[in-house]
Amino acid sequence: xxxxxxxxxxxxxxxxxxxxxxxxxxxxxxxxxxxxxxxxxxxxxxxxxxxxxxxxxxxxxxxxxxxxxxxxxxxxxxxxxxxxxxxxxxxxxxxxxxxxxxxxxxxxxxxxxxxxxxxxxxxxxxxxxxxxxxxxxxxxxxxxxxxxxxxxxxxxxxxxxxxxxxxxxxxxxxxxxxxxxxxxxxxxxxxxxxxxxxxxxxxxxxxxxxxxxxxxxxxxxxxxxxxxxxxxxxxxxxxxxxxxxxxxxxxxxxxxxxxxxxxxxxxxxxxxxxxxxxxxxxxxxxxxxxxxxxxxxxxxxxxxxxxxxxxxxxxxxxxxxxxxxxxxxxxxxxxxxxxxxxxxxxxxxxxxxxxxxxxxxxxxxxxxxxxxxxxxxxxxxxxxxxxxxxxxxxxxxxxxxxxxxxxxxxxxxxxxxxxxxxxxxxxxxxxxxxxxxxxxxxxxxxxxxxxxxxxxxxxxxxxxxxxxxxxxxxxxxxxxxxxxxxxxxxxxxxxxxxxxxxxxxxxxxxxxxxxxxxxxxxxxxx
Ligand code: ADP
Numbered sequence: 001x002x003x004x005x006x007x008x009x010x011x012x013x014x015x016x017x018x019x020x021x022x023x024x025x026x027x028x029x030x031x032x033x034x035x036x037x038x039x040x041x042x043x044x045x046x047x048x049x050x051x052x053x054x055x056x057x058x059x060x061x062x063x064x065x066x067x068x069x070x071x072x073x074x075x076x077x078x079x080x081x082x083x084x085x086x087x088x089x090x091x092x093x094x095x096x097x098x099x100x101x102x103x104x105x106x107x108x109x110x111x112x113x114x115x116x117x118x119x120x121x122x123x124x125x126x127x128x129x130x131x132x133x134x135x136x137x138x139x140x141x142x143x144x145x146x147x148x149x150x151x152x153x154x155x156x157x158x159x160x161x162x163x164x165x166x167x168x169x170x171x172x173x174x175x176x177x178x179x180x181x182x183x184x185x186x187x188x189x190x191x192x193x194x195x196x197x198x199x200x201x202x203x204x205x206x207x208x209x210x211x212x213x214x215x216x217x218x219x220x221x222x223x224x225x226x227x228x229x230x231x232x233x234x235x236x237x238x239x240x241x242x243x244x245x246x247x248x249x250x251x252x253x254x255x256x257x258x259x260x261x262x263x264x265x266x267x268x269x270x271x272x273x274x275x276x277x278x279x280x281x282x283x284x285x286x287x288x289x290x291x292x293x294x295x296x297x298x299x300x301x302x303x304x305x306x307x308x309x310x311x312x313x314x315x316x317x318x319x320x321x322x323x324x325x326x327x328x329x330x331x332x333x334x335x336x337x338x339x340x341x342x343x344x345x346x347x348x349x350x351x352x353x354x355x356x357x358x359x360x361x362x363x364x365x366x367x368x369x370x371x372x373x374x375x376x377x378x379x380x381x382x383x384x385x386x387x388x389x390x391x392x393x394x395x396x397x398x399x400x401x402x403x404x405x406x407x408x409x410x411x412x413x414x415x416x417x418x419x420x421x422x423x424x425x426x427x428x429x430x431x432x433x434x435x436x437x438x439x440x441x442x443x444x445x446x447x448x449x450x451x452x453x454x455x456x457x458x459x460x461x462x463x464x465x466x467x468x469x470x471x472x473x474x475x476x477x478x479x480x481x482x483x484x485x486x487x488x489x490x491x492x493x494x495x496x497x498x499x500x501x502x503x504x505x506x507x508x509x510x511x512x513x514x515x516x517x518x519x520x521x522x523x524x525x526x
Contacts (some may be wrong), residue, residue: 058243074140086249088258094247098216101244114164123235140370160208186214188266191259196222226250293501298454301447302332308459320483326430330455377406380429453495
């Protein structure tokens with residue numbers, strides 16, 4: 001689907017007239033109230049009670065409207081659970097709770113906030129296998145990968161636990177008869193809207209820095225993956241994080257829009273598509289000029305020079321696109337291979353793609369699980385058809401697997417041209433598009449020929465070339481001889497239309513604090 005079509009569909013989906021039409025197909029109103037917990041047995045035999053309510057003021061509650069929606073496992077196409085759907089009214093209640101909590105949370109000693117975050121990280125550690133299994137079931141990703149997500153979630157929360165009491169202002173020696181200092185203060189209630197590709201990881205990128213700095217939050221999960229954030233909400237309450245500090249709302253785009261335009265929310269942090277990012281920014285501007293950070297789409301270049309270690313480069317090029325079924329905003333989706341090794345590289349990439357085990361996410365041998373929803377599956381398949389129509393050479397893949405669930409074979413297109421839509425637009429699936437280049441300056445121009453600028457990879461054994469090219473690529477992250485090498489202490493975010501602001505690392509703290517300058521007139525005494 002083209003970006004404009006996607007955008008049109010989104011506008012339609014979010015308009016009130018259209019919502020009732022969509023409602024009949026995707027949700028229903030419960031005849032009797034939905035219990036606030038539902039027992040679930042995961043495919044690997046783990047049993048647990050899934051909270052179904054909205055999490056407001058440290059309690060699970062029904063939505064004001066009583067509306068619920070169903071959650072499907074995309075790898076089986078079975079309904080997994082039904083959860084309450086929050087609306088604008090629920091957002092208002094959550095904001096009130098968060099405003100009240102802010103009064104004391106912002107004044108709580110930072111070391112205490114850090115300790116509570118540290119306890120939250122302990123809970124995540126203790127429940128890692130459960131959380132990874134829920135994530136895999138809800139999103140469709142391979143369990144082996146979900147375990148990696150949860151390990152990073154724990155590290156992110158621990159990192160912000162550690163940084164909480166190390167955030168200082170400065171004393172400025174103005175020497176003009178004033179004592180001058182700055183303080184870094186929290187913003188207030190922060191709205192956070194997260195996507196479905198890394199549900200719990202995105203929760204941690206948002207919650208960690210917000211809580212460490214003394215803010216309170218109203219976070220909306222993605223409609224297709226609400227489960228894990230509700231489960232960790234129990235831990236929030238159990239470790240003693242005060243009521244109202246963390247509020248979690250399950251819901252659709254309109255609920256996210258209610259957050260973006262809320263007049264008393266001081267900041268909105270969003271991760272998702274560039275099209276939705278535009279709505280968020282507009283709503284933020286038109287409501288109360290709330291602060292905005294956006295982590296949006298990408299079409300990231302992955303460059304292979306002919307002096308690279310080819311075994312590593314083939315492996316990393318495959319991981320860079322097929323990891324998480326290609327549902328990664330920084331996926332290395334545009335492959336540029338030096339002409340001297342192009343044919344050999346494409347042949348080896350084909351073999352690597354065909355060796356990837358796609359299937360049951362709960363099988364420990366599986367690397368690529370299912371796409372996260374039917375909508376995503378359809379969108380990716382449309383792009384594959386478009387690639388064929390545009391004249392790209394389909395090297396391997398290009399089809400849905402003949403089994404229940406939304407599985408797509410790892411797909412490689414070669415000999416693509418710069419103006420093809422499969423080269424310019426984000427597909428968000430296991431589809432890589434490859435072309436050749438001959439010189440450094442040519443590939444730098446090709447790599448930078450994009451409206452995005454999130455990630456980039458380059459492979460070379462020449463340190464001069466690596467540093468030179470890394471400096472010339474317009475993107476928020478550059479990975480050399482590796483790809484998607486995330487670390488909790490390293491900032492991540494986009495150039496161009498891939499977003500604004502950085503998450504993880506110390507820089508995220510800047511996004512959740514504001515500087516106050518205090519000047520005190522000194523009256524010298526003799
Ligand atoms: P996709 O189109 O790939 O699902 P989105 O950017 O629409 O990606 O979704 C990311 C998150 O943004 C989800 O939580 C979704 O519900 C939310 N969302 C969608 N539309 C809007 C909107 N108009 N305003 C605020 N949030 C939205």
